[in-house]
Amino acid sequence: MTAVTEQPAEPTAGAAPAKPGRNWTTKVGLDKYSALYLWALFMIVFSFTSEQFLTWTSIRLVVTEKVIVGVLALAFLVPLAANTFDLSIGHMMGFSLVITSVIARDHPDIPQVVGALIALAACAIAGFLSGLIVVKLKVNSFIATLGMSQVLAALTLLFSGNRQISAVFTDSYRNLGLKPIFDLPLYFYYLVILAVIVWFVLEHTATGRYLFATGGNYEAARLAGVKTDRYVWGSLVVSALIGGFAGLIQSWKTGLFGNDVGPGFLFPAIAAVFFGASQLRNRPNVWGSMIAVLTLAFGVKGLQLTFTGGSKPWIEPLFEGVSLLIAVAFASRQGIIKIPKRKVAAKS
């Protein structure tokens, strides 16, 4: 004998959640695919304003130029899924590059690939230490990785002696990244492979689910039996490794170490991830980030070709900064519209 004689006839609030506003912006997918629309717009507009824009040479240039930003965006994305910020990825890239370069210069007996692997190992250790500081010492990841980035900057200066290191890599080593397939260097394909791996892990494995759970509600995840600390920690090691890998790409691409390489890529990478978080689905995601990288890159290229007939360096940060602000404002405006509706539906 159950105690409820029958279901209440009237639906409670949860039965009919307020439908999302079906205005024209959502109908054409402007909320989820704004970057794709923007990209298409750039392609059309700039193909009229600049003859060089829609040529394979400039497309190839844009794509290869932005591989490092794409890789660092993935590095930023992994811990961000667990609501953990890694601001050291730019310096991590420089750190990896200096180790690879110094080993190549000072130890010609060591195969340069092994030097690259040593660099990755060093990055993993640095990421492990960041994790230790975040998890064990309970320092906010924002602060912990900001601090770590300066330690890495110091080590980079120490190893390089504050000098540029050039022409130390062998052709066979650089070919690991430069060998072209279909007129695009190998390192471009490395990014594609890495993106597929990160996408698969985040979206289609238990590990990804645990990362998003940890990021969504740390305490609830812990109480559901998720090893939250381990995922935060692990995500920082992974981001360090990916950041280090970006350093290797730089070593293949330019074969050059300079003290200022690395940190400059941090902003565009973060911008791409946040811009990308408003794309496709309402959370940080791999393809949204990748689309954001390319959209921003083509926008910058088009503007540079159109208005200055070449390169005016200030266009890039200005465009990326403004785009980020607009994209995030747009996304959060969508969020703000949702909030009161959600509150109505969940009257607990």
Added chain:
Amino acid sequence: MQPLLTIEHLSKVFPGQVALDDVQLEIKAGSTHALVGQNGSGKSTLIKILAGYHEPTGEPVAVFHRPDGADEPLALGDGGAADAAGIRFVHQDLGLVDTVSTVENLALGGGYRTRFGRISWKAETRRAIADLTELGFDDFDVRAPVGALAPSQKTAVALARALRGWENGARLLVLDEPTASLPGADVARLFDAIRRVKERGVAILYVSHHLEEVFEIADEVTILRDGKNVATMPIGELDHERLIELMVGHVVERRRAVISSERGSVLLDAHQLSGGNVRVLDVQVHAGEVVGVAGITGSGREHVIPLVTGQIPSNDGRLYVGDAEVPPFSPRAAIAAGMAFVSADRQRQGNFATLSVTANTTMSDVKRNSQGPRLVHSKERAEAEGWVSKLRTKTSSTEAPMATLSGGNQQKVLFARGLRLKPKVIVLDEPTRGIDVGAKEEIHSLIDQAAAEGSAVLVASTDTEELVRLSHRILILRDGVIATELLGDEITVENIERAQLQQQTKSKVSHS
């Protein structure tokens, strides 16, 4: 009695949902008016319109009737107008700043008494003491951080803040679920404070899920169902069953747990366990048995479930699930040993608000639906859909974010998360806090069913009626130990309340 506030033709339409449909409300001067209804009945919307958070749809008429006979219209949906008209609010979460003192909390809203431009803390402190004494709370340190106060004291601080300067204007005090987490004895103190407010001539609009409170404190009651005004009547013309019937629209049969004649084997065994406010906990729960845990806040009741589930560290003692000893301070180990639990704070400890119902359901064992490393999303969804239909969870889809569900339905998802593990032991803390009557009974049936299927259930609650409804055996904690154990016919609300109340005299001593 003269009417104080009359509201007519109040409607509110949200996209796809009519929250309020031509509702009227008349609150008499100097009376306590209860507003009841299930979740989704529209009472939260009504309160939010009064507070100016929502704008009403259409042209409602709202009028304050002054004692001199003059009428003064009230603009609904305007927070400033409501405040100017003398409507004050104490919301469920109280809105206090835990880290600063009572004096500062009171001053935050109303401004400071100054001396040569400098805040005069002496004057502020005197004023805080005076305000709280008027509410019958003269027994705590107004300079201590609010976070350290007992729940009833916090509520009193919130009341005092809402009423600041009541002499010049407060006419209607709106209390939204003020007892949501108050144990029985504290409720009595709060009611005393409310009566004192009423004696000053301030009318009270009292919103609560706890119907026994409505009978105790209210003069009149307005019942909302499905956005419509079902009835407004003096409380004397209603009894408990009739009120529930009006709220739910059909008769909910109240049922006492049946005492099973034979008990199964011991599945949960706590041996001299201690930690938090719990000094010693010795309890054995058998298969098929539901053991209730009662006690006022501070008695240790609030730490029994966190201790047993490993959310807080233990000082001493052992815990067994079945034959396996569970290491302390590890929720993960407790789950692995066969324990499922639902914590008290749904938002903080249970929900993944942005993740889907599916992800929320399967979180307890994600890998079950994996093929190699790959999660098979179709399998996950099928499992979640199974639970949604089994527990009659109301959601637009299993892919809807958890945040779009109502509290009762979120709780069902959290139950599914635990039940899918086929647990030996189920441990629940406040299983129906903030959930409407209909969903509450459904959750209670789930608990019955889980016990009938052979789980051992331990449930702590501040809702005494709930414990009576569910338990085969009730443990009442006082001063960190099990002081009273009730069995069979001894299990009554009165016995539980009395056993808890013995604490009150003691705690009064310790507070002063």
